[in-house]
Amino acid sequence: MPRSEINRSGEMQVFVCVVEQGGFSAAARACHMTPSAVSKLVARLEARLGTRLVNRSTRAFRLTPEGSAFYERAARILADIEDAERGAAAGEQPVGRIRLNTSASYATHILSPILAEFLGAYPGVSIDLMLTDVIVDLLAERTDVAVRAGPMKSSSLVARKLGETAMVIVGAPAYLERLGTPRTIEDLERHNRLGFSYVRTVDGWPLGRAGDTVVVPAAGRVRASDGEALRHIAIGGGGLARLAAFTVRADVAAGRLVPVLEDLNPGDREAFHAVYIGQGGPLPVRVRALLDFLAERGRVG
The missing domain is CATH 1.10.10.10 (Winged helix-like DNA-binding domain superfamily/Winged helix DNA-binding domain)
Structure with missing residues (x-):
């Protein structure tokens, strides 16, 4: 035929x-x-x-x-x-489905509280939300927008910065009472250092000492592909975790988690970007509306 x-x-x-x-x-x-x-x-x-x-x-x-x-x-x-x-048919009115990929941490602490506001402003738009900390291929996964943490590598992707966050090592009060609060880098040897199961820009915990930065491996008994999983394990007393400050701010305020080794914190910050494929003509109106909304309301700090 x-x-x-x-x-x-x-x-x-x-x-x-x-x-x-x-x-x-x-x-x-x-x-x-x-x-x-x-x-x-x-x-x-x-x-x-x-x-x-x-x-x-x-x-x-x-x-x-x-x-x-x-x-x-x-x-x-x-x-x-x-x-x-x-x-x-709708012309310039945002309408249609958006595939958004982001981490569970960003979705839980930043996106979820504001998503209803976006949907209310654009009733013709719907969201397919996919959660993973691992970097995905936007083209292969048919993803319109991804929110990613860490420095942007040169690529065909276009990025809009959504702010940056401090990093902090935290543990549950009961865990620290059981194993002791670490005061030095050497003290970390006796602690379960929860880590990520995928390669990160810095594969370990950078800590400052005498003007130098020492990277301590996150060599614990548990590794996870999801920062929210590590946060919950830490709250449950499973070990220490080094996480984005915005994800544990409420836990610290409520006493569920306690920051440790803050005097050795090198002050590094992790940037967040909304990224999308920038080639192939103008962006769909619905995607541009989401990017503008995240740049205004979806910032981390």
């Missing part, structure tokens, strides 16, 4: 309907088609793609691995088409 005669979006819509309805008969009712027409369309799609998407039997409906992958991508493509149509 010539490429121009293939209704790819139509095929995707029917296939997505089959998956979401759980079978050909249910999809036929939802799509106002006959079961045989739905079955033939899926068979034609499989023949064109050269792979089986669905394992058929009289009692079960199950996607193949290739079918699962095709469904995920087809569903996203159809959602993007819908967003594009809504956005074009």
